[in-house]
Amino acid sequence: MPIFVGRRPRAHEYDRTVTDGSATVPTAVLNRFGVDERDAVVEPLGRGHIHRTYLVCGASAPFVLQRINETVFPDSDRLAGNIERVTDALEQARTRGDYTLEWPVPLKDGRGNALVRVSGGTWRAASYIGGTYAIDEVDRPERARRGAEAFGRFCAALVPVDLQDLAELIPGFHNFDRRWAHLEQAVRADTLGRAKEAAAEIDFCRQQRPLGAMLRAAQAELPRRVCHNDTKINNLLFDRSDHRPRAVIDLDTCMPGWWMHDFGDIVRTFCSPEPEDSVRLDHVRVREDVFAAVCRGFVEPLVPHLSENERDSLWLGARGIGLIIGVRFLSDYLEGDRYFSVSRPGQNLERARNQLTLHRDLTARENELRPHLAG
Template sequence: MSKVIDPQQINKVLAFYNYSLSNSKIAPLGNGLINCTYLVRSEDFNFVLQRINHHVFKQPADVIANAELINQHLQQKKAQALYPLEPIWQLNTNDGRVQVTEGENTWRAIQFIPNCYTLETVANAKQAYQVAQAFGQFTAALSDFPADKLTEIIPQFHHLDFRLAQLQTAVSEDAKGRLSQCQSLVDFCFSQQTFIKHIAELEQVLPLQVTHNDTKINNLLFSSETNAPIAVIDLDTCMPGFVMHDFGDMVRTCCCNLPEDGTDLAKMTVRLDIFTALAQGYVDSLAGTMNSLEQQSLITGAQLLPFMIGIRFLTDFIEGDHYFHTAHPLHNLQRAKNQLHFFKLLHDIEPQLSKIVKKL
């Protein structure tokens, strides 16, 4: 979605909050690829204004409703000194609503926290611990919130069997004639039947939690004064899920020495110091709210997320690059090779990873 500001539409939306372009300034905020986010500045108040991408989020009202439920719960925990981070609440319109519909677009206003910054990569083990601790504190604070009260924003988002079925359909149709370029990679995915069966069995016994489902470091705000996380942001994909999903996404995005489209796979390694710090921070912050089976599942989650996103990249490549933005025709194939190789590396050192987690 374009971030180019339409003055007429923006003024209509700002009016719901008693602002306009005559008494405030507005500029794009952040580098998110899904929603369009702006910072609104005035003499007396600053806030974030966001247009939700209704192509990705088919029911934007559900995204807003989920965020409202989560932040109300976190504000209660904060008031009880049971949540050390800052909840990011949505602002009410003049008539007490938390969303604005203008034409085909849905908007919301969100609290702005000053004197903070975001990061794109984890620099060291100390920072990795902070990342895992913050996301763990978020889940721990929501551990007594009934996860089934949240709407499943993207159905079967982390359901491996569903992603494999999508891949099988893409292979069967081979609409773009690309299968010959990646047949060995497809065969590798479907050969992992022992791992696939293990995932299906775990999903039957793990307790559902409210999970963030996008636990990259850039979904944290860091204090400019302390350089520590002060808020978890981007709650759009918060849904019922398993802690292994959130931990696995942290491992996927923090523990590889290459970017997810890096092609020099012979040089790919698992950053074990970062993995150890992530595991320590996550287990520490979830002490008392995560059972022993969930803790053991972290090792599986670390392998699952790169395996699953690798399958998604591969599916999108075969289908013709409809979902993920690509910079060149082989981009999704490179990503798939990268993520599936990282899965293999993690799978090969599973005993070493298990030893790390068992010591915690």
């Protein structure tokens, strides 16, 4: 019978990535991390898009086990190296008293390895942060402020990291031109005959092409920073007792980039009252009180480091990321949902429509919303 430390954690308390529930964890992987399969419970964990993730509860403390998606991250050694450098920097910031949040700590197997390769798969483990929960929608401005502040503090803690020490694991991750070219390629190929269903969305995206030149011009004038690059609301864990942010998670995309993109992803996932796959498009909008709150929260911890140009660029980042993510969802729909996992037919098209609706609303209300970034 499994032995648990305190109350056995529930999978929904740590909201990271999704599995289909059908895959099994090889016993050799469990054994490498010191777990006897006869004395363990393994559960699928989370609702993310990329890796297969499990919560492992056994005779020792529970931990998170993950099979790396090597289609998205083909160089798992460099991925592990990035994670090590980022978590080392967070530990140094905590020692200086500059960072008080937690993070998933990478665990080594019994041989001292961060990665375990078994049966054609690459696995890793990290500490489980118990007593927490994640959300997909922000319910009030104060939670938005605290969440954005957590990401701002995370970015500030990584300022000392040398950009040369981090591998750019997904080149051009937020590159508008790259995503645009991918969309046009998917439209031309139309291998599944889906372009007709998405014709209105394709036309709208084409009308937004000038935004790419604006993003390129801004980036040419901005310093590159170590960024999280995936600052979605559900990449924060909140404490179950006081409901404050406890941890920034999902560090795989920590790479050189621009803070305007991290801010943009915060706006994209905090400010709408609807989740990103909601089909209630008449409810998808930017809530001004939440937008004002994330402006305050994100900027405040970065004030000692934020240049005037960077602050000015945050509005452009808010516009750009919503469009870029919408384009990515649309491209993936056209290509057969190969990157973003789906739970129902047409879900990536629904996600694209949702994000493009949010982009329209944000852009139309610039005079109302942008002044909140002025401080």
